Amino acid sequence: xxxxxxxxxxxxxxxxxxxxxxxxxxxxxxxxxxxxxxxxxxxxxxxxxxxxxxxxxxxxxxxxxxxxxxxxxxxxxxxxxxxxxxxxxxxxxxxxxxxxxxxxxxxxxxxxxxxxxxxxxxxxxxxxxxxxxxxxxxxxxxxxxxxxxxxxxxxxxxxxxxxxxxxxxxxxxxxxxxxxxxxxxxxxxxxxxxxxxxxxxxxxxxxxxxxxxxxxxxxxxxxxxxxxxxxxxxxxxxxxxxxxxxxxxxxxxxxxxxxxxxxxxxxxxxxxxxxxxxxxxxxxxxxxxxxxxxxxxxxxxxxxxxxxxxxxxxxxxxxxxxxxxxxxxxxxxxxxxxxxxxxxxxxxxxxxxxxxxxxxxxxxxxxxxxxxxxxxxxxxxxxxxxxxxxxxxxxxxxxxxxxxxxxxxxxxxxxxxxxxxxxxxxxxxxxxxxxxxxxxxx
Amino acid sequence: xxxxxxxxxxxxxxxxxxxxxxxxxxxxxxxxxxxxxxxxxxxxxxxxxxxxxxxxxxxxxxxxxxxxxxxxxxxxxxxxxxxxxxxxxxxxxxxxxxxxxxxxxxxxxxxxxxxxxxxxxxxxxxxxxxxxxxxxxxxxxxxxxxxxxxxxxxxxxxxxxxxxxxxxxxxxxxxxxxxxxxxxxxxxxxxxxxxxxxxxxxxxxxxxxxxxxxxxxxxxxxxxxxxxxxxxxxxxxxxxxxxxxxxxxxxxxxxxxxxxxxxxxxxxxxxxxxxxxxxxxxxxxxxxxxxxxxxxxxxxxxxxxxxxxxxxxxxxxxxxxxxxxxxxxxxxxxxxxxxxxxxxxxxxxxxxxxxxxxxxxxxxxxxxxxxxxxxxxxxxxxxxxxxxxxxxxxxxxxxxxxxxxxxxxxxxxxxxxxxxxxxxxxxxxxxxxxxxxxxxxxxxxxxxxxxxxxxxxxxxxxxxxxxxxxxxxxxxxxxxxxxxxxxxxxxxxxxxxxxxxxxxxxxxxxxxxxxxxxxx
Numbered sequence: 001x002x003x004x005x006x007x008x009x010x011x012x013x014x015x016x017x018x019x020x021x022x023x024x025x026x027x028x029x030x031x032x033x034x035x036x037x038x039x040x041x042x043x044x045x046x047x048x049x050x051x052x053x054x055x056x057x058x059x060x061x062x063x064x065x066x067x068x069x070x071x072x073x074x075x076x077x078x079x080x081x082x083x084x085x086x087x088x089x090x091x092x093x094x095x096x097x098x099x100x101x102x103x104x105x106x107x108x109x110x111x112x113x114x115x116x117x118x119x120x121x122x123x124x125x126x127x128x129x130x131x132x133x134x135x136x137x138x139x140x141x142x143x144x145x146x147x148x149x150x151x152x153x154x155x156x157x158x159x160x161x162x163x164x165x166x167x168x169x170x171x172x173x174x175x176x177x178x179x180x181x182x183x184x185x186x187x188x189x190x191x192x193x194x195x196x197x198x199x200x201x202x203x204x205x206x207x208x209x210x211x212x213x214x215x216x217x218x219x220x221x222x223x224x225x226x227x228x229x230x231x232x233x234x235x236x237x238x239x240x241x242x243x244x245x246x247x248x249x250x251x252x253x254x255x256x257x258x259x260x261x262x263x264x265x266x267x268x269x270x271x272x273x274x275x276x277x278x279x280x281x282x283x284x285x286x287x288x289x290x291x292x293x294x295x296x297x298x299x300x301x302x303x304x305x306x307x308x309x310x311x312x313x314x315x316x317x318x319x320x321x322x323x324x325x326x327x328x329x330x331x332x333x334x335x336x337x338x339x340x341x342x343x344x345x346x347x348x349x350x351x352x353x354x355x356x357x358x359x360x361x362x363x364x365x366x367x368x369x370x371x372x373x374x375x376x377x378x379x380x381x382x383x384x385x386x387x388x389x390x391x392x393x394x395x396x397x398x399x400x401x402x403x404x405x406x407x408x409x410x411x412x413x414x415x416x417x418x419x420x421x422x423x424x425x426x427x428x429x430x431x432x433x434x435x436x437x438x439x440x441x442x
Numbered sequence: 443x444x445x446x447x448x449x450x451x452x453x454x455x456x457x458x459x460x461x462x463x464x465x466x467x468x469x470x471x472x473x474x475x476x477x478x479x480x481x482x483x484x485x486x487x488x489x490x491x492x493x494x495x496x497x498x499x500x501x502x503x504x505x506x507x508x509x510x511x512x513x514x515x516x517x518x519x520x521x522x523x524x525x526x527x528x529x530x531x532x533x534x535x536x537x538x539x540x541x542x543x544x545x546x547x548x549x550x551x552x553x554x555x556x557x558x559x560x561x562x563x564x565x566x567x568x569x570x571x572x573x574x575x576x577x578x579x580x581x582x583x584x585x586x587x588x589x590x591x592x593x594x595x596x597x598x599x600x601x602x603x604x605x606x607x608x609x610x611x612x613x614x615x616x617x618x619x620x621x622x623x624x625x626x627x628x629x630x631x632x633x634x635x636x637x638x639x640x641x642x643x644x645x646x647x648x649x650x651x652x653x654x655x656x657x658x659x660x661x662x663x664x665x666x667x668x669x670x671x672x673x674x675x676x677x678x679x680x681x682x683x684x685x686x687x688x689x690x691x692x693x694x695x696x697x698x699x700x701x702x703x704x705x706x707x708x709x710x711x712x713x714x715x716x717x718x719x720x721x722x723x724x725x726x727x728x729x730x731x732x733x734x735x736x737x738x739x740x741x742x743x744x745x746x747x748x749x750x751x752x753x754x755x756x757x758x759x760x761x762x763x764x765x766x767x768x769x770x771x772x773x774x775x776x777x778x779x780x781x782x783x784x785x786x787x788x789x790x791x792x793x794x795x796x797x798x799x800x801x802x803x804x805x806x807x808x809x810x811x812x813x814x815x816x817x818x819x820x821x822x823x824x825x826x827x828x829x830x831x832x833x834x835x836x837x838x839x840x841x842x843x844x845x846x847x848x849x850x851x852x853x854x855x856x857x858x859x860x861x862x863x864x865x866x867x868x869x870x871x872x873x874x875x876x877x878x879x880x881x882x883x884x885x886x887x888x889x890x891x892x893x894x895x896x897x898x899x900x901x902x903x904x905x906x907x908x909x910x911x912x913x914x915x916x917x918x919x920x921x922x923x924x925x926x927x928x929x930x931x932x933x934x935x936x937x938x939x940x941x942x943x944x945x946x947x948x949x950x951x952x953x954x955x956x957x958x959x960x961x962x
Contacts, residue, residue: 110635110643110657142622143629143655150630174653178595181622184532188623191529270526273550277526 026055026245026319027283031311031328034353037344040302040334045262047353048330049346050253050311051290054245054283055319063244063318064160065100067092068117068148071133072168072201073106078135081201084227085167088234089130092165095238096120101160103151104129107144108137109174117151141172142182145196145213149189159321161244161282162194163219165237167230169201172209179212186217187268193248195219195281197237200429201230203421207428216268218281220438223429225422236440243285246324249315251278251291256307258298265292265356266435283315289437292349292356302336347395354391354400358384358407359434362427365414369424374415381411406430447723455716459709466705478669485670485685492632492644492683493674499631500677503530503624507601508586511615516605518544530627533558533618538611558618561593585614588677596621596648599677629655641691649680660688738794741787748787752780778823785854792851792928793903793920803931805845805958810838810881813846814874817853821861828865838874838881842957848928849883849955852936855921856885856951864889867948879957880934888948897938901926929953 034047057063069089071077077085089104096102103117104126114129148164156162176182186196197219198210207223214221220240222233251269253276255261261271269278269291280289293309300306313326335341361384368377388404391397413423432438510528514520516536521544525531533554536543542562545555585604590597602616632646633639635657645656645668662668668684755776762770795801814836825832853872860870867888875882892900899905903923922936929936933956938949 105634109661110659112635137661140656142625146626146629147634149626153630175655176596176622176625181595184620184622185626188529188620188626191527270552270554272522272552272555279526 025326026057026317027249027313027315027324027326028053028055029311029313029326029328031309031330032346032349033308033330033332034346034349035341035344036332036346037335037337037341038297038300038332039338039341040304040336041299043296043299045294045296046308046332047265047349048253048261048293048295048309049290049349049352050251050293050313050328051288052246052249052251052280052283052313053288054243054285056285057243057245057319061319062099062242063247065096065102065238065241066117066152066155066157066160066162067096067100067241068103068105068151068164070105070107070144070148070164070166071114072108072139072141072144072166072170073133073135073137074108074139074170075136076170076204077201080227081169082133082135084230085201086130086133088167088230090127091231092234092238093120093123093126093130095235095242101155102126103148105144105148105151106133107140107147108135109140110137111140111143111147113147113151117154138173139168139170140174141166141168141177141209142175142185145182145185149192149194149196152194153192156193158193158248158316159318161241161247162192163241164189164194164196164217165199165234166196166210166213167199167201168205168210170204171206177206177209179206179209182209183212183216186213186215186219190217190279190281193281197221199224199230199233199237200425201227203425205425207425211428211432215432215436218279218436220436220440221429221432222440223425225425233440240284240440243287244282245285245318246283246315247281247318249280249283249289249313251280252276252312252314253291253293254310254312255295259306259308260296262294262296265294265353266359267291269293284439287437287439290352292353297332300334302334305331305333307331347397351391351395351397351400354388354395354397355403355434358388358403359431361387362407362410362431365410366424366427369414369420378411378414381407381414385411448720451716451720454719455712458712462705462708466701469701481669481687485668485687486672488642488644489670489672489683489685492646493672495631496628496646496674496678499628503627504586504601506530507617508603510617511603511605514615516544516613518549530619530623531617532620535562535616535618536605536613537616538613543613585612589616590677590680592649597678597680599624625654633657635659641688643686645684645686647682647684654681658686660686660691662686734794737790741790741794745784745787745791748780748783752777752784755780774823778820781820782824782858785851785858788851789855789920789924793924801928801931803845804847805843805932807841807843808846809841810844810849810876810883811836811874813844813849814838814853814872814883817850817857818872820854821857824861825870828861829868830861830865831869833869833871835871835873838876840876842876842879842881844881844955844957845932848932849881852925852928852953852955853883853885855925856953859921860885860887860889864948866890869948879959881955881957883953883955884939884950885953886948886950891947892938892949900938901936925951925953929955932956933958 028051030049030051030053032049032051034049035044038044038046069092071085071089073082093102098119098121100120101117102115102120103113104115106112106114114133115126118126120126145164145166148166152162152164171177172182176185189196194217196213196217198214199222200207200210201224203225211221213219220237222237224230224233253261255274255276257274259274261274261276264271264276264278267278269276276291276293278291280291283289295308297306297308307329308331310329311327315324315326316322317324361380365377365380365384368374368380385404385407388400388407392400392404410423410427413419416423433440507530510524510531514524514534521534521536525534533545535545535558542559545551545559547559551559585607586602589600589602592598598621599619600616601619602614604612605615606613628646632655639658641658641660643656643658643660643662646654648654666686669687670685671682672685673679673682755773759770759773759777762773792801814834818832818834821832857870857872860867864870864887869888871884871886873882873884873886901922903920905919905923926936934954936951936953939952
């Protein structure tokens with residue numbers, strides 16, 4: 001684990017102890033800007049970060065889970081993959097208890113509900129059902145996710161973690177099969193409070209579709225090239241699920257006249273004039289999720305202060321089982337001194353912004369590569385590597401250094417036709433990890 | 443005989459087997475047609491249920507969307523919150539005859555709202571459904587409904603309702619649906635694959651023939667035509683349902699198997715029966731031939747001592763003087779009776795031989811009349827005792843090739859018959875003649891005669907004219923049959939002359955024997 005991440009987690013833990021001692025808050029809101037000091041008399045663009053960190057509920061008071069495991073049992077899953085998938089599902093069941101509700105849906109040509117939504121009390125029954133699955137036929141992915149979500153909906157509750165976990169190794173070939181169609185489904189599910197975590201197994205699946213489904217529904221995504229990693233990924237996912245502290249987190253940002261939100265980095269959000277809206281489905285214990293907004297700030301005289309954004313958060317507190325509200329604001333000060341501007345830079349926010357920009361570049365490189373422009377894609381990634389290394393030293397960030405190295409590897413891999421399928425899936429997954437601040441670690 | 447029996451039995455077996463097969467085939471054919479009809483009806487029934495449940499999704503959806511529209515004002519912030527959070531709504535819009543009121547470029551818009559405006563422009567939705575409100579009685583028409591159009595990779599849906607209407611202005615609120623969410627909702631109203639639908643497949647197709655959703659474990663091959671098709675209703679009238687049934691289900695396999703087993707059983711029964719009958723009859727025949735050979739042997743054994751008796755009796759007769767007349771008479775009886783017994787044995791032997799196709803034909807050069815006279819001599823005593831007067835008209839005096847044994851036996855049999863059945867006429871006339879190579883022998887009597895209808899039957903083996911006269915008269919019933927057989931062996935024939943039948947007095951038998959050409 002990266003040193004900065006450790007320090008961040010440590011500081012978060014420290015902070016949450018401090019916060020819980022004071023107000024027993026389950027969510028910590030931090031609003032910051034990349035540059036608290038700006039040069040006077042010129043229009044500049046800066047990054048606004050709205051950071052949300054979940055507190056700790058403790059095992060006793062953890063949020064119950066309402067999970068549907070949707071298993072692809074198409075013909076290509078036969079053999080080792082299916083064996084590992086069953087093992088992973090079994091491990092997942094063993095991590096749940098009778099506070100939780102689970103359902104298991106399988107799909108190939110058609111969809112079957114292997115275990116209808118049920119409380120996890122008769123584990124043996126569920127295990128037996130998992131054992132009975134065999135691989136055969138094609139891939140009705142859309143219907144599989146629909147039926148999985150339908151099972152979750154039967155016990156849909158604001159105070160439990162409602163999630164569909166999709167495990168697929170192949171291309172959807174029965175029913176809607178476009179990333180857009182699955183993305184729309186994901187968006188609709190997100191609005192119902194259901195997230196879809198997508199786990200792509202092997203090299204046969206459509207990563208665009210799987211990432212889109214996860215992104216639009218605010219779920220996680222993982223690329224499992226080595227089948228043996230599947231149980232580990234399932235364990236991470238369920239640890240994540242069992243550490244949810246807040247849900248239905250609505251973020252509203254209001255910028256004063258003159259301050260213009262240009263774009264959101266990484267996440268889905270709606271910008272209307274000076275307002276930004278978005279929703280995060282879950283906040284996990286000791287994990288930070290954030291929204292990065294690029295804003296333009298109008299010119300101002302030196303010495304003057306300006307309010308940049310007012311942030312309001314509405315969420316369902318899993319601890320108090322009630323709706324709660326947080327608000328925060330931030331501003332900038334204008335100065336004539338470039339030194340002050342430079343010295344005052346909020347490194348943490350800038351590092352996050354660099355990561356998001358790097359993720360955008362990765363996406364662009366993939367797009368170019370898809371169009372056959374291998375050279376351009378490689379050049380872009382190499383340029384990005386330089387950018388990351390530069391930023392790493394300027395910001396003294398090991399995290400960016402590591403990211404730079406990963407980028408360098410991607411830049412080389414992008415011209416290897418034989419490896420491209422795997423590389424693309426890996427790039428898609430790691431990009432999404434950055435964009436959604438997914439943290440699959442113990 | 444054996445071949446005929448075998449053929450008969452085979453026919454007996456083949457005809458019912460063939461008949462059964464045909465019936466089975468015809469049965470399967472008509473059953474197939476019947477079943478196809480049944481499957482189609484079944485499919486239609488099931489598809490109707492599915493269509494109804496999809497319709498119900500839309501009815502419920504309409505209620506839900508009506509509520510959404512009724513509960514929102516024209517406040518844009520309120521509308522935006524709704525379209526941000528409702529899981530079915532992609533975009534809400536307000537419009538009047540002149541075009542979109544919201545979203546419109548007059549206010550800051552989100553990217554989604556901008557995309558909607560672009561989409562609407564591009565899609566040539568002229569909002570012509572708004573024009574309806576210009577009709578005379580706008581209040582009476584139900585001002586709500588669906589508008590669908592194709593874009594992207596499928597059908598897009600707008601549900602709209604009249605919001606405000608005044609004399610000159612009509613505002614409608616429309617909702618563009620998230621089509622994936624709508625499809626998901628439809629899918630979730632339909633069954634999953636389970637035990638109940640293990641033999642069927644029902645598929646929901648879009649306008650391009652792509653499967654949107656399907657269920658049922660039966661997996662028909664791609665080229666299989668569905669058993670039933672049903673289009674859906676507005677707003678998804680471009681979609682349709684198809685129903686497939688696993689032909690292996692619905693007991694068809696069981697029926698066929700049952701039919702096959704019963705046919706097989708019947709084949710087996712018929713074949714076994716045929717084999718049994720065949721064995722039974724050959725056994726009977728074997729037994730009969732065993733009996734015949736037994737009689738044959740016994741007759742042979744009888745013949746030798748009888749010949750000796752007759753020979754010595756005849757020898758003895760010549761030695762008697764006139765004084766010993768009475769003894770001579772008794773001796774004549776012995777001779778006559780042994781002659782009769784000899785003839786009987788000969789008949790039995792000839793008949794038995796004929797059964798085996800074994801009578802030998804040994805023509806020798808001789809005068810037929812002499813053979814006739816010799817035969818008549820052996821009857822002289824019995825004629826005398828029965829008071830039968832013998833008349834002869836013998837004209838076959840030339841030497842011809844003839845089998846004396848056959849001629850003797852034929853004549854003996856005919857005379858025996860007169861003795862047995864026509865002795866009351868007290869009259870017998872034997873005539874002979876030669877015409878070219880044919881020898882003709884006629885025997886007439888004045889007995890009761892033979893009815894016309896039995897003219898041929900009397901020549902059948904073991905046949906006896908059953909009437910009062912013949913009752914109580916002993917006989918073997920093989921006489922005339924043997925006469926015919928012997929005559930045929932000699933290249934000739936025997937007939938009962940019809941003039942005798944018509945005169946109703948006595949019987950006339952005429953025998954024709956053909957002499958074989960010399961040297962052959």
